[in-house]
Each structure stands twice: as structure tokens, then as C-alpha cells.
Amino acid sequence: MLQFLLSGIAIGSIYGLIGMALAISFYVTRIINFAQGQLMMVTVMITAELVSSGYPVWLAAAAGLAASCIIGVLSYLIAVRPILLSNRFSFGWLVSTLGFAVIVENAAAYVWGPTSQAFPPILNNISVPIGNAVLTGQQLLAIATAAILAAGFEIVRRYTLFGKLGMATAADPEMASAIGANTTVVAIVAFAVSAAFAGIAGLLIGPTTFANPYLGDTFGTYGFIAMMIGGGTERPIAAMFGGLVLGVCAEGANGLINSQASDWFPFIVLVVILIVSPKGLFSASNPLFRPRRPAAASR
Amino acid sequence: MNSTTDRQAAAAIPGSQAGGWRAVAPLAVILAYLAATAYVAQSDLGLQNLVLVAAVFGILAISLDLVAGMLGLYSLGQGGFFGIGAYATTILANDYGWNVYGLLVLVLVAAGLVGVAVGAMSLRVSGLYFAITTFIFTLVLTVLATDMVNVTGGLQGLLGPAFPDFPSGLRWLGSPLVWCTMAGLLLCLVLVWNIRHSPFYPILLSIRDAEPFAEAAGARTAAIKVGVFGVSAAMAGGAGWLFSFLGVVSPSQFDWSVSLNVLVMVLIGGINTTIGPVIGAMFVSMFPNVVNINPWLQEIVYGALSILAITLLPDGVVGVVKRLLAPLIGGAAPVTGIVTIEEPSATAIVPAPAIPSTGSEIVVECRGIEFGYGLGPKVLRNVDLAVQRGHIHGLIGPNGSGKSTLANVISGRLTPHAGQVLVKGTRVDGMPASSRSKLGLRRTFQAAQLVKELTPTQNVMVGLFDRVPRIVGRAAFWPMLASGRRDMAAMHRRSAETLALVGAGEWTSRQVGDVPHGIEQLTQLASVCVAGPDVIVLDEPATGLSAKEVRHLATILANLKSQGVTMIIIEHQTRFLFPLCDRVTVLNAGEVILTGSADEVRADPVVRQVYLGE
Numbered sequence: 001m002l003q004f005l006l007s008g009i010a011i012g013s014i015y016g017l018i019g020m021a022l023a024i025s026f027y028v029t030r031i032i033n034f035a036q037g038q039l040m041m042v043t044v045m046i047t048a049e050l051v052s053s054g055y056p057v058w059l060a061a062a063a064g065l066a067a068s069c070i071i072g073v074l075s076y077l078i079a080v081r082p083i084l085l086s087n088r089f090s091f092g093w094l095v096s097t098l099g100f101a102v103i104v105e106n107a108a109a110y111v112w113g114p115t116s117q118a119f120p121p122i123l124n125n126i127s128v129p130i131g132n133a134v135l136t137g138q139q140l141l142a143i144a145t146a147a148i149l150a151a152g153f154e155i156v157r158r159y160t161l162f163g164k165l166g167m168a169t170a171a172d173p174e175m176a177s178a179i180g181a182n183t184t185v186v187a188i189v190a191f192a193v194s195a196a197f198a199g200i201a202g203l204l205i206g207p208t209t210f211a212n213p214y215l216g217d218t219f220g221t222y223g224f225i226a227m228m229i230g231g232g233t234e235r236p237i238a239a240m241f242g243g244l245v246l247g248v249c250a251e252g253a254n255g256l257i258n259s260q261a262s263d264w265f266p267f268i269v270l271v272v273i274l275i276v277s278p279k280g281l282f283s284a285s286n287p288l289f290r291p292r293r294p295a296a297a298s299r
Numbered sequence: 300m301n302s303t304t305d306r307q308a309a310a311a312i313p314g315s316q317a318g319g320w321r322a323v324a325p326l327a328v329i330l331a332y333l334a335a336t337a338y339v340a341q342s343d344l345g346l347q348n349l350v351l352v353a354a355v356f357g358i359l360a361i362s363l364d365l366v367a368g369m370l371g372l373y374s375l376g377q378g379g380f381f382g383i384g385a386y387a388t389t390i391l392a393n394d395y396g397w398n399v400y401g402l403l404v405l406v407l408v409a410a411g412l413v414g415v416a417v418g419a420m421s422l423r424v425s426g427l428y429f430a431i432t433t434f435i436f437t438l439v440l441t442v443l444a445t446d447m448v449n450v451t452g453g454l455q456g457l458l459g460p461a462f463p464d465f466p467s468g469l470r471w472l473g474s475p476l477v478w479c480t481m482a483g484l485l486l487c488l489v490l491v492w493n494i495r496h497s498p499f500y501p502i503l504l505s506i507r508d509a510e511p512f513a514e515a516a517g518a519r520t521a522a523i524k525v526g527v528f529g530v531s532a533a534m535a536g537g538a539g540w541l542f543s544f545l546g547v548v549s550p551s552q553f554d555w556s557v558s559l560n561v562l563v564m565v566l567i568g569g570i571n572t573t574i575g576p577v578i579g580a581m582f583v584s585m586f587p588n589v590v591n592i593n594p595w596l597q598e599i600v601y602g603a604l605s606i607l608a609i610t611l612l613p614d615g616v617v618g619v620v621k622r623l624l625a626p627l628i629g630g631a632a633p634v635t636g637i638v639t640i641e642e643p644s645a646t647a648i649v650p651a652p653a654i655p656s657t658g659s660e661i662v663v664e665c666r667g668i669e670f671g672y673g674l675g676p677k678v679l680r681n682v683d684l685a686v687q688r689g690h691i692h693g694l695i696g697p698n699g700s701g702k703s704t705l706a707n708v709i710s711g712r713l714t715p716h717a718g719q720v721l722v723k724g725t726r727v728d729g730m731p732a733s734s735r736s737k738l739g740l741r742r743t744f745q746a747a748q749l750v751k752e753l754t755p756t757q758n759v760m761v762g763l764f765d766r767v768p769r770i771v772g773r774a775a776f777w778p779m780l781a782s783g784r785r786d787m788a789a790m791h792r793r794s795a796e797t798l799a800l801v802g803a804g805e806w807t808s809r810q811v812g813d814v815p816h817g818i819e820q821l822t823q824l825a826s827v828c829v830a831g832p833d834v835i836v837l838d839e840p841a842t843g844l845s846a847k848e849v850r851h852l853a854t855i856l857a858n859l860k861s862q863g864v865t866m867i868i869i870e871h872q873t874r875f876l877f878p879l880c881d882r883v884t885v886l887n888a889g890e891v892i893l894t895g896s897a898d899e900v901r902a903d904p905v906v907r908q909v910y911l912g913e
Contacts, residue, residue, distance in 0.1 A: 030427070034559075082610040091373045091430065092609045095563050098556070099609070102602035110595040221438070228431065264446050267439045274432060278423055 003133035004251045010139035012247020013146030016230075017201035018223025019239030020150065023232030024194040025076075027170050028187050029084060031093040035075050035101035036198055037220020038108075041213060042068040043199030044119065045108055048211035051120045060120075065199040072195025073188050075100045080191075081184070101216070108213035116210040124207035142204040149197065150240040157236070166190065198223075222246065225270050231280020238282035245269070245281065329485070336481040340473030347477055348545070349588060353581045354484045355542050360564040360576030361487045362534035367562070368571030369500070370524055371426075371507035375558040376417060376433030379440040380410045380532040382553030384539020385459070386444060386451060389548045392460035399460060406540045407533045414532020418525040437555045444550040456549025459542075480541050484577070487534060490775055492573050497777030498790055499770050501750065501757045503527070509748035511712060516826070517736030517765035526771075567608045569615030578616050660688045661721075662834055662865050663740070668708055668718035670701075678704045679715070680889045686834075686867055686882075691860055693876045693897070694869045696886035697909060702869045703745065705886070706838050709867070710742040711735050722834065736765050739833035745842055747819040751812035755803060755822040758811055759794035762826035797829040798822065801855055817848045824855065834865045841872050849875050877901065885909075 018040060025033045033039075043064035050060035079096035123137030157163035168176040169186045177183045201219070209215060223243075227233065230242020246266050253265035273281050339350045359377055366372040384406045391397045391405075421432035444451045451457065462476040472478060494500060505513040506520045513520050542548070560583060568579025586604075590597055612619055665684040671677040678701045686692040694702050707713040709720055711732030720728040722738045735741070741762070749758045764770060767786055777783040795807050803821040806814050811822060820840060827835055840856075841849045849872065856866065856879055870876040877883070877897040884894045887909045893900060900906055 032431075079606055086610075086613055090613070091367075091562075092566060092613065094373065094375075094430070094559060095566055095609045096606045098559050098563075099602040099605040102605075103599050106595040106598035106602070110593070110599070228435065233428075260446065264442045267435075267442050270435060271439060274435065275420065278421075278428060278432070 002131050004255045005248060006130060006133050006135055007139065008248030008251035009244055010135060010142050010247070011205075011251060012226075012244040013142050013240070014201045014205050014243070015219075015222045015226040015246050016240035016243020017146050017149065017197050017204070018219055019226030019230065019232050019243045020153065020236050021194040021197035021201070022223050022227045023236035023239040024153070024197065025191050026227075026233055027236055028166055028190040029076075029080060030170075031080055031084070031097065032224070033075060033080070033191075033194070034094070034097040034220070035079070035104060035216075036194070036223060037216030037218070038101045038104040039068045039072050039075070039195045039216075040198040040202040040219055041108060041216035042071050042104065043202040044206045044209075044211050044215060045112060045117075045213065047203065047206065048117050048119045049112070052118060057120045057122065061203050064203070065196055068195045068199040068202075069192045071104065072191045072198075075195075076187060076191040081187070101220075105213060105216055112211075112213055114213060116212040119206040119209075119211045121207045122203070138204065138207055145200060145204060146240065146243075149200065150237050153193075154237045162186075162189075222266075225266055227280075229270055229273055229281055231277075231283030234279065234283045238280060241282050242280065332481070332485060336478060337473070339481075340477040347474055349585060351477065351480050351541075351545060353584045354480045355538050355545070356561070356564060356580040356584045357484050357577040358487050358538040358541070359535055359561050360568070360580040361484075361491055362531045362538065363561050364565045364570060364572075364576045365491060365494075365531045365534070366528050367565060369494070369503040369507065370527055372524065372528060373430040373562065374433045374528070374531065375430050375555060375562070376414075376436045376532070377535045377561050378553045378555060378558035379433075379437035380414060380535035381539040381542065381557065382437075382440055382444060382550075383410050383413060384536035385543040385548045385553070386457075386539075387536075388540045388543040389457045389459050390450065392543075393457065399463060403537065403540050406536045410536020410539070411529045411533035414535075415525055415529040417532070418528035422521060422524055422528075434555055434558065437553070437558050441550050441554040444553065451550070454550060456547045456552075459544055459546060459548050462544040476541075476544055483537060483541060488573060488577070493777050493779065494774050495573060496787075497770070497774040497783065498760055498763070498767065498787060499774035499777070501753055501761050502764055502770065504750045504753060505748075505758070505761045508750045508752075511732070511744060512748035512826075513761065513764075514712075514732040515710060515736065515742050515744075516761050516763075516830070517733050518761075519731065519733045523771065563605050563608075565615075567605070567612070567615055569617030572615070572617040575615050575617040582616075661685050662688045662723050663709060663867065664719075664721040665705070665709065666719045666721070668705070668720070669716045670704060670708055670713060671716065678889050679708070682718070682886070682889070682891055684884055684891070684894075686865060688833075688865055689860070689863050690881040691856065691866045691868060691879050693880040693883040694867060694886065695871070695873065695876070695883060695900075699888075700886040701889045702886055703838055706742065706836050706867070706869055710740070710836055736830070739831075740836070741827040741830060741832040741834070742836040743820075743823045743827055743838060743840060745839040747816075747823045749811045749819060749822060749826075752810055754808055755798055755811055755814065755818065755825070756791065756794045756807045758822055759797055759826045759829050760790050762829045763790050763793070766830050794825070794829055797825045801825045801828065802851060816843050817845070820844065820848075820852070824852075828859070832864065834867070835859070837866060837868045837870075839869055839871065841870055841875050853879060873901075 018036065021039070022032060022036050025031070025036070045064075046067045047060045047064035050063055051057055075097065079100040080093055083090060083092040083096055121138075123141050126137030128135050128137060128140060157166060165176070165181050165186055168179070168181060169183045173183050176186075202215070205219070226243035226246045227239040228242070229245055230238040230240065232239025232242060246269070249269050250262040250266050253261035257265065277283060339347060359381055362380075363374060363377050366374050387406050387409060388399065388402050391402055392399055417433065417436050421429050445454055462479070464470070465472060465475045494503075502513060502516075502518055503523070505516075506518065506523060510520050542552070564579030564583045565576045566579070567582060568577065569575030586601060587597060590600060608615075614622075663684070663686040665682055668679050668682040669677060670679040682701070682705060684705070694705065696702050704713065708715050708728070711727065711730060711734065715728050718728070719726055722735065722740050725738060727734060727738070750761075767790060773780060773783055777787070795804070798804055798807055798821070801821045801824055803818050803825065806818050806822075811819060814822070824840070841852060844852060853875060856868070859866065860879070868876060868879070877900075880897050882894060883897050883900045885892050885900060885906050892905055892909070893903055895903070
């Protein structure tokens with residue numbers, strides 16, 4: 001039981017990191033970047049490639065993260081900005097970010113081929129017994145990293161001027177630019193940070209999954225579910241909680257129902273949660289936690 | 300209530316002169332379509348397959364455009380409904396030997412019902428969350444199809460059933476599947492074309508862009524959204540039925556990326572156009588056959604093209620073609636005139652005189668209204684208001700005193716926490732906003748709620764929604780019905796007349812997005828007057844109008860009053876309001892401080908202190 005809980009939290013913190021990555025870019029631009037999973041994959045592939053050509057792991061990982069930040073910013077400049085400039089409320093980004101994801105994924109498959117490659121183990125070889133359960137060093141690293149990043153992000157968002165600039169841009173970009181905020185810079189930074197979150201998630205899961213160009217699909221979907229379960233569309237940190245719920249549910253289902261149950265069980269959880277609280281478990285509008293507001297008049 | 304007289308009047312109008320040409324053109328197009336179908340049905344399998352896939356996705360794209368283009372509901376659930384159709388057909392035909400035509404009916408009904416359920420659930424949340432909820436619906440169905448290996452064959456999928464042959468007498472026609480698919484596509488095209496040429500179309504767009512406006516006109520917007528989404532889902536299910544005859548049915552053909560690809564088709568072809576989605580579907584589905592290179596490079600090119608298309612051609616192919624053709628047709632050349640408002644007519648603006656005024660009957664009454672937003676302080680506290688028939692009743696008060704909230708409570712946008720609202724003796728609190736219209740109560744909005752891409756005339760037609768019978772029911776075949784064409788002509792004429800009567804007659808054919816603010820306000824007023832209401836609630840009608848426009852408005856309101864229309868007017872400009880009013884109610888901080896004649900209000904020391912600024 002403890003084992004399910006702990007491994008659930010470990011994999012959940014990775015889902016949570018990707019969910020937060022999605023939520024951070026959503027927070028500032030009100031779009032969902034369908035290429036988020038692919039940004040994670042870029043870090044994994046570049047790191048694997050550099051390590052196999054003899055560079056040290058830390059340098060390879062740094063280069064991998066840098067690459068995904070650059071591609072993340074490119075995804076904003078190419079697939080998001082032009083569309084939001086012409087009409088802030090259009091849904092064209094659904095198409096353009098998906099197009100960007102298709103390009104990145106297939107470029108990776110073209111360069112490295114569709115099969116998996118070796119990935120450095122980092123801390124995966126160490127086992128740490130906790131009570132009657134066992135975690136790898138890598139899993140503990142994942143939990144610690146996720147906790148630090150989530151807390152750090154929340155502190156920056158709430159207590160620094162830049163974080164408040166982000167909030168202002170999120171609430172009303174036109175107003176924010178009218179008081180002198182450079183909303184483009186805020187958005188670029190948000191996309192770079194969100195790509196870094198996704199990339200770090202990639203480094204944490206890479207030793208388990210190995211390097212594969214199609215990693216982005218699966219983990220992008222799980223990250224999305226984490227965001228929706230938690231309600232990351234309102235507060236990015238809620239996506240991390242959602243990730244933990246998702247991870248524990250998936251691991252628990254695997255152990256207690258059958259070995260395939262983690263494929264479908266999280267979706268049932270998601271549907272139930274969305275029926276009860278359409279904007280997520282940890283959102284302000286959850287009827288279970290806070291009194292329901294009466295429907296407001298048209299804005 | 301006036302629809303019968305309308306229809307009699309409309310019958311007297313002679314048919315339009317271009318009628319002959321208009322009748323021949325669609326016939327020619329349909330004949331060409333049938334000839335092309337006959338050609339494809341007898342050609343080789345390669346071409347047949349190309350056309351079949353394009354046509355099936357064409358139906359899917361039309362089904363998405365029906366909700367995305369006309370209602371602004373970006374559904375990512377089309378892949379799911381498509382999958383329901385294909386799997387149900389394959390499993391029930393292969394394993395249980397059900398008749399495939401019977402299955403078509405079953406699939407349409409089943410997908411439609413699932414669509415209604417999903418729609419009812421996800422419409423609690425709007426805009427982006429609708430896209431996300433339907434996205435998750437598709438995700439869940441894909442997972443089910445993958446994991447229920449015993450029934451669905453898992454990732455390998457199932458081999459679809461064979462399509463029954465023509466009876467021997469009709470074999471010369473060629474492939475029956477081609478005929479059936481092309482007939483299905485044609486039906487869908489005719490259906491959306493009909494809807495676009497029915498009075499339901501302005502209603503749909505007003506639900507998309509200005510939902511409070513549609514509600515105030517009597518449209519039950521939530522029910523219409525769910526219903527249209529159900530039709531769209533049934534259409535997608537039908538596309539799935541056709542798709543099951545094309546070969547293997549497997550989860551990857553219905554996953555969320557398919558839903559997004561359908562959206563790509565709609566956006567590339569041109570959203571909210573009849574033919575655009577089909578053009579987009581042809582492009583996307585034929586792309587892999589035309590660009591025959593390394594599959595990864597091919598995907599990269601596809602991704603790049605979809606980004607380019609969406610950033611460079613936001614209106615899609617059809618939008619570009621329209622822009623290129625516009626100067627050739629010489630249609631909408633922008634007129635560079637000065638803003639002119641004609642004198643409002645001295646004749647009656649409201650078409651039929653309202654029920655004759657019977658002395659001092661109370662038509663609108665509020666008793667002890669309490670209301671507050673969320674957990675904040677009460678915005679209305681124990682508000683009583685009684686409006687007599689034929690009166691103009693002013694509602695004044697400082698900003699934040701609850702005037703607009705009270706208007707929203709009366710018109711049904713908000714439900715009071717306590718108290719009663721009565722319109723002509725009927726209790727209406729607790730009833731939706733759309734119910735007011737039948738009682739003859741209409742309203743205008745402070746910020747005009749109109750559809751920018753339609754003309755003022757079309758916007759005014761929205762006001763006639765519940766004055767013409769069965770607009771929703773007849774929409775699918777409207778232009779084909781004699782009664783439909785007659786009603787449409789009558790509605791058009793009546794709307795244009797009403798616009799002329801309020802003095803905006805010169806602006807009937809521009810788009811509302813291009814007209815000045817004053818004309819927007821007049822359009823709004825016309826859309827209310829066209830229905831012949833007894834009671835009108837006007838929320839700050841003079842905001843942003845020039846002095847001359849305010850005088851113009853006062854003339855119109857005096858005209859309406861002389862015809863017995865009761866009005867409740869919220870306004871800050873007392874110089875405009877007081878001369879019109881029979882009674883004035885003053886609100887301050889959510890409470891009524893005084894109701895009296897304009898002179899009494901002007902003389903009251905408390906009013907002078909809190910509002911008139913002394």
C-alpha cells in the first residue's frame with residue numbers, strides 16, 4: 001500500500017511538472033500548447049544524443065534543457081503570437097500548436113529514427129528503502145525537484161514584481177500593456193519557463209522510459225489530465241496537485257485492479273471529477289470545497 | 300401574435316425578378332454533382348477510395364462547422380462521435396448480422412443522443428472549457444476502444460462490414476458505396492445551406508456572439524445549443540457509419556488528433572461557410588497522396604502548412620476567394636457618407652397597437668426584491684416597484700445603486716434571492732429570460748448586444764424569433780418551403796420597415812460592425828420594436844449618443860408612448876429622461892428612496908443630496 005502511494009507520488013510529480021508546464025503557458029496566454037509533450041521529448045533526445053557521444057551528463061542535460069527552452073519560445077513566436085495578435089479570442093491556436101507538435105515530433109523521428117535509445121541512469125541505480133517500500137534515488141529526486149519547483153514558482157508568482165506582471169498579463173493583456181508591461185517579454189519568459197519545467201520532467205523520467213521521439217504524445221496527454229484534474233487553468237500549482245492525484249490513482253489501479261488498469265482508470269477519475277467540478281478539483285469553483293456562487297450577469 | 304396578418308401581407312408580394320435564374324442555378328449545380336458522382340462510381344478503385352475518404356471527412360467537417368462556425372462551440376468530440384458510428388456499425392453488422400441500413404438509423408439516433416448528453420454536460424462551462432470537455436470525451440472513447448480488446452479488437456481494430464450491392468437492375472450505376480456516400484455529403488451540404496438561408500441563422504449567430512440578446516428575443520439558447528450539437532453529433536456518427544465500409548476500423552482513426560484534424564479542415568477551408576469545410580477536407584485527406592515523400596518529412600510539411608494556413612489565411616480558402624471576387628461582383632463597395640440619421644417617422648413604430656390601455660393597471664411589479672452577487676454585500680434590498688400601463692417609468696440613481704441589476708432581475712438575466720417579479724400578473728421570477736418575450740416584455744442593453752457580421756436588418760429579424768411559428772423546426776428545409784420563403788420575405792420587409800421607422804433606413808445593408816454607435820443603438824431599439832412589445836426595459840439608451848441623437852431618441856420614445864407601450868428607462872441624463880417620465884424611482888445603495896413624478900423627485904432634498912449633487 002505504501003509502495004503504491006510512494007511510487008504514485010513519484011510518477012505523479014512528473015505528470016504534475018508537465019501539467020504545470022501546460023498551465024504556466026496557459027496562465028499567461030490563455031492557450032493550451034499542444035507541443036508541450038514534444039518540448040519534454042526534445043530535452044530527452046538531445047541529452048541522450050550528447051551523452052552517447054561522450055559528453056558528461058550534467059552538460060548534456062543543460063544543453064537539452066536549453067534546446068527545449070529555445071524551441072518553446074519558438075513555438076510561441078511561430079504558432080501562438082501571430083494568432084493572438086490578429087484575434088485574442090480565436091481558436092486558431094488549437095491548430096497551429098498541434099501543427100508545431102507534429103513538426104517537432106516528426107523531425108525527431110526523422111533524425112533519430114522511431115526506436116528507443118539509451119538514456120543515462122542519473123540516480124536510477126540507487127535504491128532507498130522506506131518502511132516496507134522501496135524507491136529509487138531517481139524517484140526521490142523527482143519528488144524533491146517537483147516540490148522545489150512548484151513552491152518556487154508559486155513564490156515568484158505571488159511575491160515578485162515579475163510574477164505580478166504575469167498575473168496582470170493573465171487577467172487582461174491590453175490593460176497590462178497600457179500600464180507599461182511588455183506583455184511579449186512576459187509571454188516569452190512564460191514559454192521558456194514552461195519548456196524548462198517540461199524538460200526537467202523529461203530528465204526525471206528519461207532513465208525509466210529511455211529516449212523515444214514519441215514520448216511527447218503519452219506524457220503530454222498525462223500532463224493535460226493532471227492539469228484538468230487539479231484545475232491548473234486557474235492556478236498553475238493546482239496542476240501539480242492534480243498530477244499527484246493522477247499518479248497515485250494510476251499506480252493504485254495497476255496494483256489493485258490489474259496491470260493494464262492504469263491505461264483507463266485515470267480517465268474515469270478525470271470524468272468523475274469534471275462532472276462534479278468542471279474546472280478541476282482544486283479550483284475556486286469546486287462546489288465541494290467552497291459555497292457555490294450564483295450565476296453572474298453578462299460581463 | 301401578428302404572424303397571421305404578416306403572412307397574408309407577404310403573400311401579396313410578387314416574386315423577386317431574379318427568381319428564374321435562382322431556381323435554375325442550384326439545379327445545374329446538383330446535376331453536375333450527380334454527373335461527377337456517376338463518373339467516380341465507375342472509375343478505378345484508387346480514385347474511388349480517394350474521393351470516398353475526402354467525402355466522409357467532408358461530412359465530418361460540415362458537422363463540426365455546424366457547431367463551431369454557427370454557434371462558436373469548438374467541439375473536439377467529433378472524432379468520438381465518428382468512432383461511435385464506425386464501431387457500432389462494424390460490431391453489430393459483423394458479430395450480430397444486423398442490417399446495415401437499419402444500423403444507419405440506429406447510429407444517427409445513438410450518436411445524436413450521446414451528443415445531447417455530452418452537450419448538456421459540457422455546456423455548463425463555456426468557450427475553451429467546452430473544447431476541453433469534448434476533447435476529454437474523445438480521449439476516453441479512444442482509451443475504451445483500445446482496452447476493450449474482446450469487443451473492439453484493441454489496437455489492431457476490426458475489419459468493417461461489406462456494403463450491400465445494388466439490386467441487379469441498377470448494377471450499371473457502378474459502386475453503390477460511392478453513390479451512398481456522395482448522397483450523404485449532398486444531404487449534409489443542402490442541410491447547412493438551408494439553415495444559412497433561414498431566419499434561424501441570425502438567431503444562431505446571435506447565440507454565438509450576443510447570447511443575452513437572443514435570450515431577450517425569446518430564444519431558449521441552452522436548449523438550442525444542445526439540440527444543434529446533437530444534430531452535429533448525429534452527422535459525425537453518420538460519417539462513421541460510412542467510414543466503416545472503407546476497411547479497417549481502429550482506435551487511431553478516431554483519437555483526439557482526428558478531432559483536431561477536422562478542425563484544421565474547417566479552418567483551412569473557411570469557417571462558417573457552406574462549401575469551405577468540404578474544400579478543407581479534400582485538401583487534408585488527399586494531401587498524403589499528392590505529396591508522396593518520406594512519411595516523416597510529409598508530416599513535417601503538413602504541420603508547417605497548417606500553421607501557415609492558420610496564420611496567413613484566417614478566413615480560409617473561401618474567405619480569400621470571396622475577397623478576390625468582391626470587386627468583380629461589385630457588391631459591397633463601402634459608402635463614404637456622413638453619418639446620417641433620418642427623421643423618425645411620425646407613424647406608429649410598433650406594428651400593431653398593444654392591447655388597449657385600461658386605465659391604471661399595473662403591468663410590471665417587483666415585490667421585496669433581494670439580490671447580491673456571490674458572497675458580497677446585497678446589491679438590492681427589499682426593492683418594490685410598480686409600473687402602470689402606458690407609463691414611462693424612469694429609474695435613476697448613482698453608479699452602483701443597483702439599477703442595471705434591477706433591470707436584469709426584471710428581464711430574467713438574474714434570479715432574485717427573495718421577492719417576486721410579476722409581468723401582467725404572471726409571476727416570472729425563477730423563469731428563464733426567454734420566457735419574458737411571450738408576455739410582451741423586451742429589453743435593450745447598455746452595450747448593444749448585436750451580431751457584428753450581420754446587417755442591421757438581419758439583427759432586427761432576431762427580434763421576430765417568437766413571432767413567427769416554428770423557425771427552429773422548419774430551418775432544415777426552409778428555402779424549399781413555400782411558407783418558408785413567404786415568411787422570410789415578410790420578416791425581411793418588416794425588419795427593414797422598422798429600421799426605417801426609427802430612422803436607420805439608410806443602413807439596412809451594411810454590416811453592424813461597420814455602422815456608428817448611434818445606428819447600433821437604433822438597430823437595437825428596432826429589434827425590440829419589431830416584435831410589437833407591450834413593455835420595454837431600456838438600459839441607459841442614451842449612453843454615448845450625441846445631443847442630436849438624444850433628441851432623436853426622445854422623439855422615438857414619445858412616439859412609442861403614444862401607442863400605449865409601457866417603458867422602464869434606466870438613465871443618467873435627467874434632462875433627457877425627466878420630460879418623458881410619468882413616474883421616477885430613485886435607487887440608492889440598493890434601496891428605493893423615493894418614487895414620484897419628475898417634479899417631486901427633482902424637488903426632494905434627499906435626492907438632490909445623493910444624486911443630483913447638492
